Amino acid sequence: MNPWPFVFAAYAIALGGTASLLLWAWRSMCAAEAQADSLKRRA
Template sequence: MREALDHWDYVIAAYAIGLGALAILIAWSWQAMRRAEKRRDEVKRK
């Protein structure tokens, strides 16, 4: 058991959460873009 608090555990956890959230946001935005492009193409065909 450690006596002193180690801040690196929290720093690593914060980066992991931040990068995970960023990956989810990028995937969600990419899917939204694909749906919008598909709707645009359908409107152009009419």
């Protein structure tokens, strides 16, 4: 059984999953902080 497809699949899942998690957290943070700041500027 050629090991490399297994190795690459595992790395893809780990790195892809981590990247997605980071992206989601980053975007939710930026949106929320921008929203909170928008009120501050007006007030």
